[in-house]
Amino acid sequence: MKPLSVKNLTMITAGKLVHGSDKVLIQYGAYRLKQVKKTNTALFTDKHIVNWKSLESLFPLVLVTDWSYSPKEIPSQVIIINVANVDEAYWKFVHFYRSQFNIPIVAITGTSGKTTTKEMIKHILSAENKVAATTLSSNSRTASLQYLLSIDDETEAAVFETAVGSPGDVKKAGKYFKPSIGVITNIGAHHLNYCKTLEGYIEAKGEMLDIIDPAGSLILNAEDVNTRKIDLSRFHGKIIKVGKHQSSDFRASDIRYHKNGMLFNVHHKKMSYEIFVPGFGEHQVYNALAAIAAVYEIGVPIPMAAEQLRSFRHLNKQLQLFEGINDSVLLDDTWSITTTSLEAALKVLNELGVGKKKIAIIGTITDLGSWGYTIHEQAGELINRIGVDVLITIGEHARIMADHAIDLGFSSHVYTFRNSTFVYKLLQNLIDENTIVLIKGDMYSKQIFELAAKLKVKTVPPAE
Structure with missing residues (x-):
């Protein structure tokens, strides 16, 4: 401060x-x-x-x-x-404190990818700047004051997550940070216990448009279906789209898997640049595109951003690769779970598991309220469409996924458990050196966390 x-x-x-x-x-x-x-x-x-x-x-x-x-x-x-x-005195103090600093501030929201995108932006900017930022995914509304006060006279840029637990959360964060750049990574289905409907959740994410400086920039995923439902007419700043579509301002092409990460080309203003980003999956390419677009708005050239991204360390428990038991490969994705992140994880499992037996262990999706049954059915549709060789679900609600996938014609082996007590013993018999295992849940599920720990032998070393 x-x-x-x-x-x-x-x-x-x-x-x-x-x-x-x-x-x-x-x-x-x-x-x-x-x-x-x-x-x-x-x-x-x-x-x-x-x-x-x-x-x-x-x-x-x-x-x-x-x-x-x-x-x-x-x-x-x-x-x-x-x-x-x-209350009035408090906000007078907040507004005064923020007004002391004329620096670029990036605010990020989205169902998936916001923490990774924020960390990428921080990593790129930190090469030459002192950067204030939210700590990992600690983005509670109660922490906003402390993050604002982490800005001081030496700070040259800041990047903060603005999460949605309830409608109004993004607007409240905006009162603190007054960002010059806003990012919406994507919009899936989450926190419906407070937002009530998907439309309400989309509207809550769309509050980002109201908090950006009128002369600022809004960065959007051009291909995200729910993001396209936001009415952009009330935003009068600069809109920047990222994605694979020709209309994207930062467009990715020739996306391919590489050792411990993704290679792709980014096209911007008739120029093309090859980018490597650590971490598997096409969703990681979208995270990198949003980060590149944000830092470019701040003044970082794309080649410099690309060089910094090469040394980015993707986050623990987010599709992190391990050597597993019985000489298997383990993908630990136990940071969080939404249908958006589940789809991304299943696609990575299938890409990395070509020629191997693919096992998916999936826990319950939380914070859904009365939408729990519907969203778990949607997860079942994803599982049936993308496919795995063995499906294991843990938790009563997670079983809905398995049952619905079977109803849709899913014919692979399926095991459903109320808890993880007997899962490890089953896996000891299923797993060998020709197996890749995805374990997917969230950080608050102790049984998923403990099972993931038991399945790990050692971390696969990063690319040189």
Whole structure:
């Protein structure tokens, strides 16, 4: 955080200093008591703090509040700024802090690929710039303030994920970050327990159009069916499309699998460049296209972006390749699961598994609410269409996938389990040196996580 004096914060919030020195320097910010971790923090709260003893190690503490404290109950190292409305004061502070920095800020949303795309952008920009960014996929709305405050005078660019748990989440993030570049990687079906319908989820993702600077840029997947349903008429900035279609501003062609990654050509403004990106699957090409488009808008030439991408390390548990038990090959894709990412994973399994027995172990798709049955049926359709030699599902809802695939004519071996207790023993008998196994679930499924760990022997070394 760029330090701020109590005197300045008092003016920014239109408050009144009622206790303590106005010369204390603020170095951190918080809007919940549990977020206060260090001294010299400004806490915005309408709660009445009574147990000051437990906070002594965090003094001096600056309290921005609309609560009227008695001078006798306030410790000497607590500074009190009284305001008429804490919420209004908080947003005045947020808007002031963001206004201090005239730097490119990229905001990314999407059902799949947003963390990878964000990490690619960060990796490319970090070659010559100090970059602020969300940590891995930690994109909770409660973390937005801390990510904003990670920008300081040395920061030259920033890239943040703006996830959708509920409608309004992207707009709320926009109030903090005010991005100059927005990216929508794709839109599948997720978080329907709060967005209620797919249309509601698409609309929530489409909030990205409302938060980008009017003179900024919006980067879209040209071929994504649900992204095309967004009404772009309200966005008056620059629209950039990525994909394989001729209409794409950044177009990929000649996509092929290479050692530990993908090779492809990217075409832009009548020029062509060969790109290698670590990580398997055509979806990884789309992630790279979006990252290249974003950094190009910031001023990074495509050849420089391509050189940086070669050293990108794709994320753990995202189609990560291992040597598995019984000399098999294991694809660990247990970071998250949606129908979008499941389709991508099954395609990679089939590409890498040519001439091998292909086994898919699939867990439950979460955060679907009343849509759970329908989305798991859609997953079954994907399995039947793409195909595997052996299908194993773990969980009651995951069984819906298997049952629906069978109803559609899926004729390969199918095993369904309520939990993972007996799966490892089954796999010991099914797996040999001519087998490739995909295990697909999310990071919150302990049984999927533990099974993946048991199936691993060692990591396959990266390409030189």
